Amino acid sequence: MATGAETVPFDPDLAARVRAWIDDDPDAQTARHLADLLDLAGESTDDETMRIAARQELADRFAGFLEFGTAGLRGALGGGPNRMNRAVVIRTAAGLVRYLGDVLGADARPRVVIGYDARYLSDTFARDTAAVVTAAGGEALLMPRFLPTPVLAFAVRHLHADAGVMVTASHNPPQDNGYKVYLGGRVVTDAGQGVQIVPPHDAEIAARIAAVPSVTSVPRVQSGWTTLGEDVVDAYLAAVGSLATPGTPRDLRIVTTPLHGVGGELVARVLAGAGFTDLTVVPEQAQPDPAFPTVAFPNPEEPGAIDLALALADATGADLVIANDPDADRCAAAVRDPRAASAHGADSARAAGWRMLHGDEVGALLGDDVAHRLAAAGTTSGVLASSIVSSRLLARIAADHGLAYRSTLTGFKWIARVDGLAFGYEEALGYCVAPDVVRDKDGLSAALLLAQLAARVKAEGRTLVDVLDDLAVRHGLHLTDQLSARFADLAAIGATMDRVRSAPPSTLAGSPVVSVEDLARPEPGPDALPPTDGLRLLAEDGTRVVVRPSGTEPKVKCYLEVIVPVTGEGPDPVGDARRTARARLDAVRDDVAAALGLEG
Incomplete structure (x- = not known):
């Protein structure tokens, strides 16, 4: 007997759209997979569960086009307009080159440099982009092989390109890929x-992408673009290598991991080129592998991602662990911290006190180091910058060195365009230590400066933890944390933000809230930020909370910071301040959770 689900016909409009997409799909594999799903969604199977699943999958894949925004494209691989695939990439490339032509004029020949990582189909998407740009009369410059994102960002300015495309999904799961766009050359000159x-x-690029009627309508060529040589890589390495300070200590044992990404070779060349020879890479994670087999998520911030590196560091007596995310634009660092040591640790590395430094800690270390470098060069005109959700410690460091400070919206698309930038960072492990080399976060140049700093203080009998203690004594102990609420219903995100706006906490850890700023309605002024969905709360004791929806996940994120002065004459005043700050931060977390409706 037929069930009700079996008698419901498949949506004919959706079926027609799927067939039209299959007919226009340049990739036989994704076309075949869509055809199989279409068969399952129809009447080709008696398995009701499979039929329903196929219909749901097709409905999701055809629920509009993958959205192009300031982060470009990012999504799961697969057929259909709401996935990353050759059809979507070809349409995107066509929209981009049309935009460049409209800006530069009909007689101009836009120059586009194209890079890619080692994820599934990255090289194919890069070649498709080159084929579209070339057919449209543009000059397409394809990177010589898979390389880190910072090399592409460097190449945009080094080669005077009007645009850059990087095919990468950064630290997303293995099933994802993405498409980042940079503008420069004659298109952006400031x-x-x-x-x-x-x-x-x-939005202007997205409008032109939407105007592409079909993949078939997009001209493509089989050849004619330029594949760059290794000289572009050598130029990047030379520029980063110039950041090394000759004659400074190099006695440092370093463990590195690229987390199966494309940064392993270049971080080794950067460090070795600067004189660091005691380098050991985590062997299980050394080679690029799009499956990322040893980690649940290839993000250094994720629990367990750097466990192999910590174990190797503990076993080899290393001084520093450096971990890059798969496209090497982020840099994580881990050190041995005596305060974190425990006889009850779950593994020997953590029992010995190995811990990953928070992004705000690395940002403070690098920011202070850059400020000292500027002072040594006799420069006082540089600007230090960080995002609104990062620690305020960088502002105090800047003031201490007589430098300007700027706060920006989240993302290096904002940080890197600060006029006069000397250093910028955001707490999510992104650091721009040399804006004249790369106007983006760069995990390789950051690794070099961090290693150089660690070696210098080791020669003094100290560690990076001691430098952080010095900063805490001078500027107060700044402790940061994050609270996130994930939602299955996206509408609940807006409702949650509305609730916090209408009834924000009146106190944070017992301190009265003295300022509630709606970031969607910023106060006018020369340093005013562009409007963004968010709320910033400031308490009387300096505690700060920023609440905002995530730009990439169905979450509301809350960024918490407390500041505790380091006082007292005990044996460990910084440790005492840290314990006080931790207790206060936990109380702030409870207050914010209550405001979000997350109690219990």
Whole structure:
């Protein structure tokens, strides 16, 4: 007997759209997979569960086009307009080159440099982009092989390109890929030259992508673009290598891991080129592998991601662990911290006190180091910058060195375009230590400066933890944390933000809230930020909370910071301040959770 589900016909409009997409799909594999799903969604199977699953999958794959925004494209691989695939990439490339032509004029020949990582189909998407740009009369420059994102960002300015495309999904799961766009050359000529796109460029490119009627209508060629040589890689390495300070200590044992990404070779060349020879890479994670087999998520911030590196560091007596994410634009660091040591640790590395430094800690270390470098060069005109959700310690460091400080919206598309930038960072492990080399976060140049700093203080009998203690004594102990609420219903995100706006906490850990700033309605002024969905709360004791929806996940994120002065004459005043700050931060976390409706 037929069930009710079996008698419900498959949506004919959706079926027609799927067939039209299959007919226009340049990739036989994704076309075949869609055809199989279409068969399952129809009447080709008696398995009701499979039929329903196929219909749901097709409905999701055809629920509009993958959205192009300031982060470009990012999504799961697969057939259909709401996935990353050759058809979507070809349409995107066509929209981008049309935008460049409209901006530069009909007689101009836009120059586009194209890079890619080692994820599934990255090289194919890069070649498709080159084929579209070339057929449209543009000059396509394809990177010689899979390389880190910072090399592409460097190449945009080094080669005077009007645009750059990087095919990568950074630290997303293995099933994802993405497409980042930079503008420069003749298109952007101010401080944002060579930086990722911001409004209104994203909307203008998206409009031209939407106007592409079909993949078949997009001209493509089989050859004619330029494949760059290794000289572009050598130029990047030389520029980063110039950041090394000759004659400074190099006695440092370093463990590195690229987390199966494309940064392993170049981070080794950067460090070795600067004189660091005691380098050991985690062997299980050394080679690029799009499956990322040893980690649940290839993100250094994720629990367990750097466990192999910590174990190797503990076993070899290393001084420093450096971990890059798969496209090497982020840099994580781990050190041995005596305060973190425990006889009850779950593994020997953590029992010995090995811990990953928070992004705000690394940001403070590098920011202070860059400020000292500027002072040594007799420069006082540089600007230090960080995002609104990062620690305020960098502002105090800047003031201490007589430098300007700027706060920006989240993302290096904003940080890297600060006029006069000398150093910028955000707490999610992104650091721009040399804006004249790369106007984006760069995990390789950051690794070099961090190793150089660690070696210098080791020669003094100290560690990076001691440098952090010095900063805490001088500026107060800044402790940061994050609270996230994940939602299955996206509408609940807006409702949650509305609830916090209408009834924000009146106290944070017992301290009265003295300022509630709606970031969607910023106060006018020369340093005013563009409007963004968020709320910033400040308490009387300096505690700060920023609440905002995530730009990439169905979450509301809360960024918490407390500041505790380091006082007292005990044996460990910084440790005492840290314990006080931790207790206060936990109380703030409870107050914010209550405001979000997350009690219990």
